[in-house]
């Protein structure tokens with residue numbers, strides 16, 4: 180029963196009580212409930228479960244510990260086989276890999292806004308919390324003589340607050356030369372190649388397939404899945420994936436990467452992509 184129906188029923192009851200109690204005829208005006216106008220659909224309603232999952236599901240916390248525990252095992256193996264004169268390196272993405280931006284997504288939901296609104300403001304606060312397991316793992320890597328590189332598509336103008344945030348959370352090697360932010364291109368391939376000039380990359384850790392290899396960039400949903408199948412041996416060995424149901428290329432692929440489509444058209448494409456029976 181909804182709120183309007185209850186109000187209507189109450190009105191009828193009031194009328195009956197008044198008529199019965201006095202035993203005489205009275206005119207009772209019962210206000211007809213006016214149905215509330217249908218609220219405009221919030222454009223980020225689809226994000227609510229994703230954000231709640233990362234913020235509240237202990238399973239999400241466990242998945243993140245699991246990813247970094249696996250990373251440690253794989254790094255130990257890489258160290259035991261390491262013969263190259265180049266130092267070993269671990270390459271990590273930043274957002275949703277080592278820093279948790281779910282409060283930013285929460286803000287987008289509550290303000291009915293969309294990226295990049297409030298992004299700069301959020302980053303400048305430098306208040307993102309570390310992803311569980313990340314600080315311990317990266318400090319362990321450095322303690323074993325491995326270098327850490329942060330490769331992120333945050334824009335260069337956000338370098339200072341990003342470094343402040345990483346330092347505040349206890350991450351190691353937060354210094355120039357270890358952080359590659361986005362300059363002229365979103366592809367991370369050239370930044371990975373630059374690191375490979377001096378280092379052997381033992382592990383890549385990220386929440387988006389483009390954090391691992393250029394082959395994943397701009398692919399359709401079908402191709403992304405086919406490529407993952409083809410490269411399945413890399414996952415859990417050289418590639419360590421963190422969960423991110425809030426956003427990513429997986430979502431972009433649903434829109435054919437047309438991020439600027441109106442919210443209702445994106446909603447339609449999301450619904451069209453659903454599999455049912």
Ligand SMILES: [Mg+2]
Pocket residue numbers: 272273274275276385386387
């Ligand atoms: Mg990321």
